[in-house]
Amino acid sequence: MKSVIIIGGGVGGLCTAVRLLNKGFKVTVLEKENTLGGKVNIIKRNKFKFDLTASVLMTPDIYISIFKDIGKDYKKYINFVKLDTLYRVNYYDNTSIDISYDSRTMINTLEDIQDGLSKEYIDFLSESFKKYSISKSNFLDKDMIDIKEVININSMSKLIELKPFSSSSNYISSKISNEKLKNYLIFKSMYIGINPYDSSNLYTLIPAISQLYGLWYIKGGFYEYIRALEKLIYELNGSIKLNTRVDEILIDESRILGVRCKDKVYESNIVICNADYPYAIKNLFRYNLKRPFNKENIDKKxxxxxxxxxxxxxxxxxxxxxxxxxxxxxxxxxxxxxxxxxxxxxxxxxxxxxxxxxxxxxxxxxxxxxxxxxxxxxxxxxxxxxxxxxxxxxxxxxxxxxxxxxxxxxxxxxxxxxxxxxxxxxxxxxNAYKGCAFGLSHKLKQTAYLRPHIKSKCINGLYFIGSSTHPGNGVSVIIDGSKVLSELIYKDYFND
Ligand SMILES: Cc1cc2nc3c(=O)[nH]c(=O)nc-3n(C[C@H](O)[C@H](O)[C@H](O)COP(=O)(O)OP(=O)(O)OC[C@H]3O[C@@H](n4cnc5c(N)ncnc54)[C@H](O)[C@@H]3O)c2cc1C
CATH class of the missing domain: 3.30.70 (Alpha-Beta Plaits)
Incomplete structure (x- = not known):
């Protein structure tokens, strides 16, 4: 049985562990903290329980996909609740708008604010949904390792169709004439930690997806999803070691050898790094890797x-x-x-x-x-x-x-x-590099093929998953990323 070491028990590490266990790999997750989940975590204090960071759950089908893919019934693990009001948006002049999932209610709300505003919103949703569909099937769901995947007539024509070059703010302003609705959409477009006034309008797909797929809540809080993943790993006979910090990823010239912790070496020919990519490149390798995985490259990001x-x-x-x-x-x-x-x-x-x-x-x-x-x-x-x-x-x-x-x-x-x-x-x-909440920025020049790759080209057996690598930040994006990565690893080891 091929064994895999995963450094970090964040969403990316846990989802990849589940998928690889299901494909017959032997998996050990090493997590430096005493809880799993990484940034998706929980604070328990006296009478109160708080989700540490993530709270907005879009595209529930992606969360469910991991259970489906391994033949489990998600309802036995988590309980989704649909939200009727997606957001209550309060403005400094004491007015507010409720963004409703129900289209009739939403149309009425917008028409009460301004005649014709619902049509503008529906046009905006339709175009932004198109961007989502194109980027998901052509870029997000591909491993983006091979330049041929990027530079070909099909993907280039899709990129042109996306028209990604104007900013979110300019794009929203060209579609929506009402200042209040506009500012709500701009606020939502910065969800992944980018400046909506100077980053690609691709990310206006975020408010559109929230509206079209709805927002969901997991009973008990977001951390229940992490508990479910932990349960799946144990059911599939995976191993999790908490309080286990990896100090070095061991490599020879072209191969992965394993990882070194304080008092133990874990040998393995396959290592997946879920620790934040820029932190890992800067701290976990004794030698500088070849471009583009080198330390100097991180300083340019x-x-x-x-x-x-x-x-x-x-x-x-x-x-x-x-x-x-x-x-x-x-x-x-x-x-x-x-x-x-x-x-x-x-x-x-x-x-x-x-x-x-x-x-x-x-x-x-x-x-x-x-x-x-x-x-x-x-x-x-x-x-x-x-x-x-x-x-x-x-x-x-x-x-x-x-x-x-x-x-x-x-x-x-x-x-x-x-x-x-x-x-x-x-x-x-x-170990979030420079305390960034959302990893490397999602500027166009750091997206798709141009984002750090999930597979090292110079070290056999070294892979990456998480916010700072392709496909990027956000729980559902990373869950999808774990599918791409596990299929790639399976192909590398069983389909040669
Ligand atoms: C404030 C905030 C709000 C957010 N809100 C949302 C939201 O509403 N919806 C949404 O979908 N997403 C949201 N996100 C994004 C989402 O939380 C992240 O994209 C996702 O959790 C990142 O997962 P990851 O797999 O990259 O791993 P991380 O969470 O970065 O986990 C990496 C793990 O590796 C461990 N580790 C690091 N170094 C080592 C080492 N040397 N040895 C062993 N272990 C190590 C860490 O302790 C950690 O557990 C939010 C993020 C933040 C910060």
Whole structure:
């Protein structure tokens, strides 16, 4: 039986483990932390349970696909709940728009705002969906290792069809005339940590997919998906070792030999690195690999922004909040662009996650849990040191901004417990390179063939999976990526 070592128990590592076990490989996952899931994790404090980062679940079919592919019934592992209101979008002038999954409700909402706005929105959805279909079948679901896959008449004509060169903001402005709807769509297009004012309009597919496929919630919180993957790995006789940090990936000139941890060497001819790609290239190899996998190449890459998250345990429930909420502040463009210029925005625009709206099981009766996320600069910017002082400052600014939302004026009085996540935590806990929340940036020049490859060309048996490699960031994207990678490995070892 071929044995595989996977470094890191993030979504990418776990999904690849499940798929390879099902294909008959012997798999061991080595995770440095004492929990699985990487950035998809959980904080349990006193009466409260918080999802650490990911909360927005799009395209449930992709989450289900892993169970289907190995012949299991997902309903025995996770319980999906469909959200009727996708987002409640609050604006600084005290107005709000509910983005509904139901098309009739949504059309009525938009027509109440402005005559003809629903048609503009439907046109936008239709074009953005086309972009999604083209990029999924031609780029995302391909391994993108061979240049011939990229430079051929078919893929080039598909790329031209995508018209990816104008920014999300310009593209949205060309389709939508209403400022409020426009800003909601711009906010959603930066979901993967890019600046929507200067990055490809490809990512407007994100709000379109949310609208067309809906948003879903897993009962108990996002971490239940990680628990399900862990269960699958054990059922398929895989091995997981927590608190096991890999210090070196062992190679000779052209072959993988295994990995070295503090007190043990794990030998294997197949190693998959799920630790963040730029961190791994810089830290886990004794020798510099050949281009493009070399350390110097990492310094040329553009990075995504980071996040600051405030977790609030409240002794009150707020009926004014839906599960997903957005607050669009004044000077919106400044608030969105600031993190990409190394600044904390003067006026914060927020993403507010309130699972207590839909799930009674995560807190005791009468209590509720709230995460508030703000995009902030990554750690390449040295002007913010994330000490107690700077953390308190942004925490207070968030609370003051929250009080501007209808019904949340008294929120400070009801805080019973609180916790923070800073870029430093992302770096220290999960080895997220420079504290980036979303890995290497998804600029066009770092997409598809131009993103770090999932298979090393110079070292036989070395593979990569995760946000910073192809196909990219986001749980469903990585789940799909694990399918591509496991099929590639199977082909490499059984179909020669
Ligand atoms: C704030 C935030 C919000 C997000 N929101 C969403 C969302 O709503 N929806 C969505 O779909 N996606 C969201 N994402 C993105 C999603 O969480 C990530 O794309 C995904 O979790 C990344 O998975 P990964 O496989 O790259 O691994 P990671 O999560 O990066 O895990 C890598 C693992 O490797 C381990 N590791 C690192 N170095 C070593 C070593 N030397 N030895 C052993 N183990 C090691 C780490 O501890 C970690 O467990 C969000 C991300 C962030 C940060």
């Amino acid at each position: 553009e990075l995504s922004c980071s996040v600051f998250i405030l977790y609030l345990g409240l002794n009150k429930k707020y009926k004014e909040l839906k599960t997903h909420n957005i607050y669009i502040n004044k000077n919106f463009k400044e608030s969105i662009e600031a993190p990409f210029k190394g600044e904390i925005p003067k006026n914060l625009s927020l993403y507010i996650y309130y699972p207590s709206h839909i799930d009674e099981s995560i807190c005791e009766d009468g209590y509720s849990a709230l995460n508030i996320m703000v995009r902030v600069p990554n750690l390449t910017y040295k002007n913010i040191n994330w000490d107690e002082n700077s953390t308190k400052k942004i925490r207070n600014k968030i609370i003051e901004t929250l009080k501007d939302l209808n019904g949340l004026e008294d929120i400070e009085e009801h805080i019973e417990d609180e916790e923070y996540l800073t870029p430093l935590d992302l770096e220290e806990k999960f």
